[in-house]
Amino acid sequence: xxxxxxxxxxxxxxxxxxxxxxxxxxxxxxxxxxxxxxxxxxxxxxxxxxxxxxxxxxxxxxxxxxxxxxxxxxxxxxxxxxxxxxxxxxxxxxxxxxxxxxxxxxxxxxxxxxxxxxxxxxxxxxxxxxxxxxxxxxxxxxxxxxxxxxxxxxxxxxxxxxxxxxxxxxxxxxxxxxxxxxxxxxxxxxxxxxxxxxxxxxxxxxxxxxxxxxxxxxxxxxxxxxxxxxxxxxxxxxxxxxx
Amino acid sequence: xxxxxxxxxxxxxxxxxxxxxxxxxxxxxxxxxxxxxxxxxxxxxxxxxxxxxxxxxxxxxxxxxxxxxxxxxxxxxxxxxxxxxxxxxxxxxxxxxxxxxxxxxxxxxxxxxxxxxxxxxxxxxxxxxxxxxxxxxxxxxxxxxxxxxxxxxxxxxxxxxxxxxxxxxxxxxxxxxxxxxxxxxxxxxxxxxxxxxxxxxxxxxxxxxxxxxxxxxxxxxxxxxxxxxxxxxxxxxxxxxxxxxxxxxxxxxxxxxxxxxxxxxxxxxxxxxxxxxxx
Numbered sequence: 001x002x003x004x005x006x007x008x009x010x011x012x013x014x015x016x017x018x019x020x021x022x023x024x025x026x027x028x029x030x031x032x033x034x035x036x037x038x039x040x041x042x043x044x045x046x047x048x049x050x051x052x053x054x055x056x057x058x059x060x061x062x063x064x065x066x067x068x069x070x071x072x073x074x075x076x077x078x079x080x081x082x083x084x085x086x087x088x089x090x091x092x093x094x095x096x097x098x099x100x101x102x103x104x105x106x107x108x109x110x111x112x113x114x115x116x117x118x119x120x121x122x123x124x125x126x127x128x129x130x131x132x133x134x135x136x137x138x139x140x141x142x143x144x145x146x147x148x149x150x151x152x153x154x155x156x157x158x159x160x161x162x163x164x165x166x167x168x169x170x171x172x173x174x175x176x177x178x179x180x181x182x183x184x185x186x187x188x189x190x191x192x193x194x195x196x197x198x199x200x201x202x203x204x205x206x207x208x209x210x211x212x213x214x215x216x217x218x219x220x221x222x223x224x225x226x227x228x229x230x231x232x233x234x235x236x237x238x239x240x241x242x243x
Numbered sequence: 244x245x246x247x248x249x250x251x252x253x254x255x256x257x258x259x260x261x262x263x264x265x266x267x268x269x270x271x272x273x274x275x276x277x278x279x280x281x282x283x284x285x286x287x288x289x290x291x292x293x294x295x296x297x298x299x300x301x302x303x304x305x306x307x308x309x310x311x312x313x314x315x316x317x318x319x320x321x322x323x324x325x326x327x328x329x330x331x332x333x334x335x336x337x338x339x340x341x342x343x344x345x346x347x348x349x350x351x352x353x354x355x356x357x358x359x360x361x362x363x364x365x366x367x368x369x370x371x372x373x374x375x376x377x378x379x380x381x382x383x384x385x386x387x388x389x390x391x392x393x394x395x396x397x398x399x400x401x402x403x404x405x406x407x408x409x410x411x412x413x414x415x416x417x418x419x420x421x422x423x424x425x426x427x428x429x430x431x432x433x434x435x436x437x438x439x440x441x442x443x444x445x446x447x448x449x450x451x452x453x454x455x456x457x458x459x460x461x462x463x464x465x466x467x468x469x470x471x472x473x474x475x476x477x478x479x480x481x482x483x484x485x486x487x488x489x490x491x492x493x494x495x496x497x498x499x500x501x502x503x504x505x506x507x508x509x510x511x512x513x514x515x516x517x518x519x520x521x522x
Contacts, residue, residue, distance in 0.1 A: 005340060009329065009332070009340050016372075083330075084325045084327040088327060088340075088388075089344060090292075090293060093314075093344075093345065
């Protein structure tokens, strides 16, 4: 196992520009929280609680996704197509699985950090959410899942346009539809089926269940784990194909 | 150190490298010379495991590039044409990262970083982020990075491309020093002088094939050690002679502005193909 150098480089890059990292981790989730939680959702009740209590676990899942998928896929895509820095790793004795793991772990770190910052905001503003060890494990799994998806997407994309299209047709619709801001069971059946195919939907379902003090929704945990395994497998295979 | 047999790479139906065979011995500096599009970079990408061959075999340091790519990668250093350094990291951090990728011990990594940064004249810049370095400095750092893990074979793809003459001379000095250290080097270039000055042997490539391969002096002697060229007269072909005296005799009355000089590898290329190497 020799994935650590890839993580080490990421740490060095973050240390070089920590404020940029902090700002980029927090801007989008805070915007969502202000707009949908404190703005549109003020005074609304969902399932016996406030809308803010309902929406926060979804925004945490969304934040974990955006901050793992986005930086991983963008930096890897630029590295592959423009700066060619990935070639230094591809001609080193680091296996394709280690490259995929190292990159995915950088996504896990970024996604989890961003989510934890939001958890702090939630605690400070007294949003009533039940945090447990399982809750943070699922957050980490979500960030890992989308980090692996970021590696696979970047390796698959043949141009920056391909990457932008993946964002436009997959990531952005998933951000808005996958149960972050509303419960999927409020939609007509065909839409529900589509939304249940998104991995983010299952991350939101599990986190929402845990946040309410219930047990994890096991079906959704298994689906999220299956997506994670699939994306990581694809990431490793696609890195190998690139080399 | 390098043995390739009938190495071939297709892109669609185009054979970018077509049944190329050659060997490079330990401590040899071997050059692939040819115009852009000749197949030099594709050859080097196959030898460094970045591209799978369509046919043929390639052994580097005794390992097959398709069967044992990780062993090949342990044995090689790569100085790519593109300046693919991490510009947000400092010079020393770039080398440290490379050392970590190759599992070098921390003490060895630090000592080697200092040794190489001094070797390429960048020790004073060790804590400077790469984004603040000139193109020539980045190229020198790239060479240091390629040597960091003490590879048995170093591949250099156009190591001086885009540099001004002064920076190019500086790189040549470094390569000369590596040659004296007995490091095996395979370099690609489309600069005639570079191949002539640095390489023990040169393979001249055109459209994916090797059209000549030997020591530069032998290749030049093959066309004639001296040549005469009528400046500004493309209708009069270059002529080659074994001795300067014969060349001077033949030049009398041929045209107004005439040059008698030693033949170059470009003369060899022109003699073989009727075209110039540098565009």
